[in-house]
Amino acid sequence: xxxGRMSEVTSALSGRLAFGGDYNPExxxxxxxxxxxxxMQEAGxxxxxxxxxxxxxxxxxxxxxxxxxxxxxxxxxHAGGIRVDxxxxxxxxxxxFSRAYPQSLPxxxxxxxxxxxxxxxxxxxxxxxxxxxxxxxxxxxxxxxAHPAVVLWHVHNEYGCHNWHCYCDxxxxxxxxxLRQRYGELDALNDAWGTAFWSQHYYxxxxxxxxxxxxxxxxxxxxxxxxxxxxSSDELLDCFRAEARILRRHSAQPVTxxxxxxxxxxxxxxxxxEQDLVSNDHYLMAEGLGERGATHDLAMSADLVRSLAGGSxxxxxxxSTSAVNWQPRNPAKAPGQLRRDSLSHVARGADGALFFxxxxxxxxxxKFHSGLVPHAGTDSRxxxxxxxxxxxxxxxxxxxxxxxxxxxxxxxxxxSWWGLEMDSHPSADVNLMTEVRSWHRALWEQGVTCDFVxxxxxxxxxxxxxxxxxYLVSDAAxxxxxxxxxxxxxxxxxxxxxxxxxNDHIRLGGYPGAFRELLGIQVEEFAPLLAGQQVxxxxxxxxxxxxxWAERGQGTDAEVVxxxxxxxxxxxxAVTRRSRGQGTAWYIGTRLPPDALKEVLGRAMGDAxxxxxLDLATWPAGLDxxxxxxxxxxxxxxxxxxxxxxxxxxxxxxLVTGRDWTTGTTLAAGDLAVIVQR
Numbered sequence: 001x002x003x004g005r006m007s008e009v010t011s012a013l014s015g016r017l018a019f020g021g022d023y024n025p026e027x028x029x030x031x032x033x034x035x036x037x038x039x040m041q042e043a044g045x046x047x048x049x050x051x052x053x054x055x056x057x058x059x060x061x062x063x064x065x066x067x068x069x070x071x072x073x074x075x076x077x078h079a080g081g082i083r084v085d086x087x088x089x090x091x092x093x094x095x096x097f098s099r100a101y102p103q104s105l106p107x108x109x110x111x112x113x114x115x116x117x118x119x120x121x122x123x124x125x126x127x128x129x130x131x132x133x134x135x136x137x138x139x140x141x142x143x144x145x146a147h148p149a150v151v152l153w154h155v156h157n158e159y160g161c162h163n164w165h166c167y168c169d170x171x172x173x174x175x176x177x178x179l180r181q182r183y184g185e186l187d188a189l190n191d192a193w194g195t196a197f198w199s200q201h202y203y204x205x206x207x208x209x210x211x212x213x214x215x216x217x218x219x220x221x222x223x224x225x226x227x228x229x230x231x232s233s234d235e236l237l238d239c240f241r242a243e244a245r246i247l248r249r250h251s252a253q254p255v256t257x258x259x260x261x262x263x264x265x266x267x268x269x270x271x272x273x274e275q276d277l278v279s280n281d282h283y284l285m286a287e288g289l290g291e292r293g294a295t296h297d298l299a300m301s302a303d304l305v306r307s308l309a310g311g312s313x314x315x316x317x318x319x320s321t322s323a324v325n326w327q328p329r330n331p332a333k334a335p336g337q338l339r340r341d342s343l344s345h346v347a348r349g350a351d352g353a354l355f356f357x358x359x360x361x362x363x364x365x366x367k368f369h370s371g372l373v374p375h376a377g378t379d380s381r382x383x384x385x386x387x388x389x390x391x392x393x394x395x396x397x398x399x400x401x402x403x404x405x406x407x408x409x410x411x412x413x414x415x416s417w418w419g420l421e422m423d424s425h426p427s428a429d430v431n432l433m434t435e436v437r438s439w440h441r442a443l444w445e446q447g448v449t450c451d452f453v454x455x456x457x458x459x460x461x462x463x464x465x466x467x468x469x470x471y472l473v474s475d476a477a478x479x480x481x482x483x484x485x486x487x488x489x490x491x492x493x494x495x496x497x498x499x500x501x502x503n504d505h506i507r508l509g510g511y512p513g514a515f516r517e518l519l520g521i522q523v524e525e526f527a528p529l530l531a532g533q534q535v536x537x538x539x540x541x542x543x544x545x546x547x548x549w550a551e552r553g554q555g556t557d558a559e560v561v562x563x564x565x566x567x568x569x570x571x572x573x574a575v576t577r578r579s580r581g582q583g584t585a586w587y588i589g590t591r592l593p594p595d596a597l598k599e600v601l602g603r604a605m606g607d608a609x610x611x612x613x614l615d616l617a618t619w620p621a622g623l624d625x626x627x628x629x630x631x632x633x634x635x636x637x638x639x640x641x642x643x644x645x646x647x648x649x650x651x652x653x654x655l656v657t658g659r660d661w662t663t664g665t666t667l668a669a670g671d672l673a674v675i676v677q678r
Contacts, residue, residue: 005254005276006313006351010400012083012151013046017393017400018315018352020082021372023048025073026057027361033073036358037080039373043383044390048077048358049317051087052157053119055136056094062132065139078149085256085317086150088140088243090133091157092119101128107168109213118365120162124235125174130242137246145251153247154317155257158281159236164265165228167210171235176205178231192503193223219424223504229418233267241274258317259308261301262433267414268308269454278309281318281356282345286331289437292622295641298341299624300440302348304412307452311403313351316342321355321382322370330368336670338385339392340639343672346396347626347637348449349404353393396655396674402630407463407610409453410440411470411481416455419504420471420496427528429548435468435494435591442598447612447619448605449626459484464608466601468494474502478514485518486581490608492601493519495549495589496526511551512587519587520578523553527568535567537574537590544596546574551589558587561600575600584608614638620646623667633678640667652677 009018020040025033040048050073051058059065077084098105098116104126106114114121122129144150183189186202195201200221202208211220211228244255254276259268261280272278282301284294305314321338323330333341342353360371374382417432443450443466450466455477459465465484470493478498485491498514500506507513511523527550529535534545539562550569558578564570576587584607588600605611613625613636622642628635635655638648649663655674667673 002274002276003272003278003310004312006315007401008254009047009151009277009315010313010351015400016046016397017346018047018354019043019390019393020045020047020358021049021355022052022318022357023050024053024357024359024361025050026054026069027363028359030069030072033076037076037082039378040082040358041080043372043387044394045082045358045372047083047085047151047352047354049085049087049154049354050074050077051089051140052154053089053092054087055089055092056096058089058140059094059136061096062100063135067143074144074147074149078147082149083151084147084149085152085154086140086144087154087157088133088137088247090136090155090243093122093129093132097132098122101126103168103170104128106163106166107171109165109167109211111167111212114163118162122163123166123168123170124163124232124239125166125168125171127170130239133239133243134246137243138250141247141250145253151253152277153244153251153253153255155240155243155247155255158258158260159240160233160263160265161260164236165232167212172210174235175210175228175231176208178234179208179227180205182227193221193227194503194505195221222419222422222424225422226415226419226504229265230267230415233265233270233414236266237271237274240271244274256315256317259305261304262436264414264417269414272308272310277312277315278305279315279317280305282316283318283320283324284341286327286329292641293437295344295622295624296437296441296444298344299348299444299626300437302345302350303440303450304452306349306404309349311349311451313349313401313403316345316350316353318354318356319345320370321372321374321386323368324370325366325368332370335381335385338382339389340641340670340672342389343392343637343674344624344639346393346399347624347628347639349628351400353389392656398655399628399635399674402628402635404449404626404628406449406451407608408443408448408450408466409457409459409462409464410436410450410466410468411455412436412452413455413470413472415502416470416472419500420469426496426526427548429528429531430469430496432469438594438597439466439468439494439601442594442601443605444624445598445619446602446605447614447616447623447625448610449613456480459489460487463489464604464610465489465491467491467497470494470497472500472502472504473498473514475514478518481515482518482580485583485585488582490584490586490604491518492586492588492604495551495591511553515587518578518580519576519585520556520558520580521553521573521576521587522556523551523589525552527552529567533567535569535590536565537562537592537596538565539563539575540596540599544593546590546592546596548591549589550574553589564590615649620644622646623648633676636675636677637672638667638675639672640669643669645669648673648675650675650677
């Protein structure tokens with residue numbers, strides 16, 4: 001695993017947190033560039049990303065490169081004390097390339113060729129694209145590896161955002177190669193894919209295709225679909241590896257590409273292992289997450305990215321100063337929100353906060369996306385907020401390099417996610433992110449910080465493990481979870497977990513398959529609920545209405561904590577608890593409402609002796625608190641997203657204001673503090 005080189009970037013920034021964003025000077029007249037640098041200095045910007053979408057200008061025709069304008073930009077930034085995260089510009093081939101190599105264009109599952117005219121218009125398996133990207137990368141690194149402004153390499157941009165699957169003949173051939181490497185022999189593939197069903201047995205590798213849309217409306221082999229998701233993630237990762245290899249061969253600076261946190265098409269656990277430092281793009285969703293959902297999403301996203309980085313500091317590569325442009329409705333951020341959003345990521349392990357983009361565009365698809373310099377210019381509240389944030393980030397320099405500690409982990413696996421949400425399942429209402437958000441939020445609202453872990457991760461450092469909807473699990477991972485419990489850990493397993501193995505084959509003998517013995521329960525039949533249907537769950541202090549899922553089963557060696565009072569599984573267990581070895585295993589067999597879920601997870605926290613970051617009898621709505629720790633002490637980030645002042649019972653010095661903080665000090669609505677505790 002390569003992670004851990006964020007410190008080299010902050011060292012190049014004189015030990016400061018990174019602050020800045022995407023700078024696209026090619027969109028603006030050259031005589032404006034010196035003014036951009038002056039304004040960057042005024043705002044305290046110290047790192048900008050350059051060249052992400054510059055391929056068409058850097059290579060105006062095949063094999064002819066024009067670096068003059070980029071030379072001048074990098075020299076100007078260096079003279080102004082601004083460091084650069086330099087992109088290799090491979091994110092979008094120019095139109096001349098797509099015209100010259102039309103077979104490089106992606107093809108959808110229906111066989112339609114997707115044209116150029118936007119971005120990422122290429123097949124990840126295309127040898128023409130890969131060769132052109134390698135040549136461009138080589139030319140860029142040869143010219144700029146020794147440039148004093150360059151402190152980081154930025155490969156591509158948001159891999160797979162628009163071309164995560166391609167179904168063309170080139171992809172089909174690459175898929176077959178990938179399958180040969182995975183299975184070796186056709187007999188092994190036939191067994192894994194269960195091709196005895198529906199007469200799908202393969203006798204020649206050339207018969208194997210991607211899961212294209214069939215002629216008639218029916219489902220496609222599920223393991224074929226699952227393997228195509230795996231292949232597609234790996235194929236894009238191969239593109240990254242090839243370009244990163246070139247950069248590392250010719251330069252010493254660290255290499256990254258920007259993730260998109262819970263992005264379904266890419267297995268970021270595999271990707272993170274290839275990064276010198278992990279970086280992420282995060283944009284608030286304006287709708288669909290419920291009350292305070294967007295605020296919670298900040299925390300959950302940062303927790304995932306920190307975990308992908310193995311606990312090392314990471315970089316927030318992109319977020320927005322205010323509105324984005326690509327949602328159905330794009331509200332502007334409220335006063336103070338820019339500051340709170342940025343520091344929420346820093347609180348959870350980011351050693352910098354960058355934005356898309358430096359100057360809001362005047363043309364193109366993202367012209368209504370906010371920037372550090374808004375359309376209104378510098379005589380604006382937004383610009384004043386940007387300058388204030390730059391000053392505040394400078395005052396937090398001593399936080400760099402510190403880490404976030406957690407006693408709780410959420411098990412998260414992309415392969416299980418892909419398998420869970422395929423077709424022909426008991427209910428179309430099963431949605432992994434709904435469960436993950438609910439479970440993580442139940443702890444976040446009680447002041448408990450969570451890591452995310454891969455199924456193969458070591459669990460010894462945690463007290464409590466949450467396992468929501470782990471549909472697909474290997475024997476080794478299931479055994480590791482059981483060992484965690486026997487060794488004194490507490491686990492909470494959610495419904496529709498442990499059901500299949502790595503090949504999406506049912507684990508026979510009763511549900512929940514791999515976890516049946518650990519949990520001491522036996523489920524005979526799923527009883528998914530119809531749209532709008534609810535069932536009453538009793539036993540959690542008061543009755544609660546659960547949705548989506550119920551199960552017919554019994555506790556074989558477990559305490560029944562709550563049962564279904566009505567519905568298709570009336571009388572059967574809904575929540576169980578079992579002592580196993582020195583630990584405890586809980587099971588939740590339905591989608592509980594938030595208050596009931598918080599009750600169950602709160603009891604599990606008690607079993608695990610997990611305590612919040614602050615000693616509060618009642619956690620105030622809107623308060624986010626998390627602690628970063630270093631060799632010289634800790635830094636308690638307290639951020640009040642709510643509309644009322646809250647008391648923060650801590651002692652130390654507020655690094656932002658310099659004032660003493662005592663257990664009786666209150667934090668104003670919309671304010672934040674970073675309390676140093678030695």
